[in-house]
Amino acid sequence: MIVMDKFLKEFEKLEKRTKDMIEKENGSHNISDFLTDNFIRKYTKLNSLDEFLNLAGIKTQKDFDTKTSELDEITKKYSSFSSFQKMLDTAAEQYMQKALDKAWKL
Numbered sequence: 400m401i402v403m404d405k406f407l408k409e410f411e412k413l414e415k416r417t418k419d420m421i422e423k424e425n426g427s428h429n430i431s432d433f434l435t436d437n438f439i440r441k442y443t444k445l446n447s448l449d450e451f452l453n454l455a456g457i458k459t460q461k462d463f464d465t466k467t468s469e470l471d472e473i474t475k476k477y478s479s480f481s482s483f484q485k486m487l488d489t490a491a492e493q494y495m496q497k498a499l500d501k502a503w504k505l
Contacts, residue, residue: 430463433490442486443478451477 436447445451454477455469456462463470470483480486 430487433487433494435490438490438493442480442489443474445477 431448434448434451439445439448439451443451445454451473452458452463455466455473457466457470467483474480474483474486478486480489
Protein backbone atom coordinates (compact mmCIF):
# COMPACT_ATOMS: atom_id res chain seq x y z
CA MET A 400 0.00 0.00 0.00
CA ILE A 401 2.89 2.37 0.76
CA VAL A 402 4.27 1.82 -2.74
CA MET A 403 0.88 2.64 -4.26
CA ASP A 404 0.60 5.84 -2.19
CA LYS A 405 4.05 6.93 -3.31
CA PHE A 406 3.18 6.12 -6.92
CA LEU A 407 -0.03 8.17 -6.72
CA LYS A 408 1.81 11.15 -5.22
CA GLU A 409 4.42 11.03 -7.99
CA PHE A 410 1.68 10.69 -10.60
CA GLU A 411 -0.11 13.74 -9.18
CA LYS A 412 3.13 15.74 -9.38
CA LEU A 413 3.58 14.66 -12.98
CA GLU A 414 0.00 15.58 -13.80
CA LYS A 415 0.43 19.05 -12.26
CA ARG A 416 3.69 19.67 -14.15
CA THR A 417 2.02 18.61 -17.40
CA LYS A 418 -0.96 20.91 -16.81
CA ASP A 419 1.37 23.79 -15.93
CA MET A 420 3.41 23.19 -19.08
CA ILE A 421 0.29 23.08 -21.28
CA GLU A 422 -0.98 26.35 -19.79
CA LYS A 423 2.41 27.97 -20.38
CA GLU A 424 2.70 26.68 -23.96
CA ASN A 425 -0.84 27.74 -24.92
CA GLY A 426 0.35 31.36 -25.16
CA SER A 427 1.50 32.97 -28.36
CA HIS A 428 4.87 32.09 -29.84
CA ASN A 429 7.30 33.58 -32.29
CA ILE A 430 8.16 31.47 -35.30
CA SER A 431 11.74 31.40 -34.02
CA ASP A 432 10.53 29.43 -30.97
CA PHE A 433 9.81 26.53 -33.34
CA LEU A 434 12.09 27.09 -36.32
CA THR A 435 15.30 27.42 -34.38
CA ASP A 436 18.60 27.71 -36.20
CA ASN A 437 19.36 24.16 -35.02
CA PHE A 438 16.13 22.92 -36.61
CA ILE A 439 16.89 24.81 -39.84
CA ARG A 440 20.42 23.36 -39.99
CA LYS A 441 19.16 19.83 -39.32
CA TYR A 442 16.24 19.79 -41.76
CA THR A 443 17.29 22.17 -44.53
CA LYS A 444 20.37 23.04 -46.56
CA LEU A 445 20.46 26.43 -44.83
CA ASN A 446 22.10 27.69 -41.63
CA SER A 447 19.51 29.91 -39.98
CA LEU A 448 15.92 31.07 -39.92
CA ASP A 449 17.10 34.51 -41.03
CA GLU A 450 18.70 32.99 -44.12
CA PHE A 451 15.51 31.06 -44.87
CA LEU A 452 13.30 34.13 -44.49
CA ASN A 453 15.65 36.31 -46.58
CA LEU A 454 15.55 33.81 -49.44
CA ALA A 455 11.75 33.91 -49.31
CA GLY A 456 11.78 37.72 -49.31
CA ILE A 457 10.26 37.91 -45.83
CA LYS A 458 11.15 41.14 -44.06
CA THR A 459 7.95 42.03 -42.19
CA GLN A 460 5.00 40.31 -40.52
CA LYS A 461 2.88 41.35 -43.51
CA ASP A 462 5.34 39.60 -45.84
CA PHE A 463 5.13 36.48 -43.69
CA ASP A 464 1.33 36.57 -43.76
CA THR A 465 1.07 37.09 -47.52
CA LYS A 466 4.03 35.33 -49.14
CA THR A 467 2.89 31.76 -48.58
CA SER A 468 3.86 30.59 -52.05
CA GLU A 469 7.39 31.97 -51.58
CA LEU A 470 7.68 30.18 -48.24
CA ASP A 471 6.53 26.93 -49.86
CA GLU A 472 8.95 27.40 -52.76
CA ILE A 473 11.97 27.91 -50.49
CA THR A 474 10.87 25.03 -48.26
CA LYS A 475 10.64 22.65 -51.23
CA LYS A 476 13.93 23.85 -52.69
CA TYR A 477 16.03 23.62 -49.52
CA SER A 478 14.40 20.80 -47.54
CA SER A 479 12.55 17.51 -47.94
CA PHE A 480 9.28 19.02 -46.69
CA SER A 481 6.49 19.40 -49.25
CA SER A 482 5.30 22.72 -47.80
CA PHE A 483 6.20 25.39 -45.28
CA GLN A 484 3.22 24.35 -43.14
CA LYS A 485 4.49 20.76 -42.94
CA MET A 486 7.91 22.00 -41.86
CA LEU A 487 6.35 24.31 -39.26
CA ASP A 488 4.12 21.47 -37.98
CA THR A 489 7.17 19.23 -37.53
CA ALA A 490 9.04 21.98 -35.70
CA ALA A 491 6.05 22.66 -33.42
CA GLU A 492 5.70 18.95 -32.62
CA GLN A 493 9.36 18.76 -31.66
CA TYR A 494 9.04 21.91 -29.56
CA MET A 495 6.07 20.47 -27.66
CA GLN A 496 7.80 17.12 -27.19
CA LYS A 497 10.80 18.86 -25.64
CA ALA A 498 8.48 20.83 -23.36
CA LEU A 499 6.69 17.64 -22.30
CA ASP A 500 9.99 15.86 -21.71
CA LYS A 501 11.08 18.75 -19.50
CA ALA A 502 7.77 18.74 -17.59
CA TRP A 503 7.96 14.99 -17.03
CA LYS A 504 11.47 15.00 -15.60
CA LEU A 505 11.15 13.80 -12.05
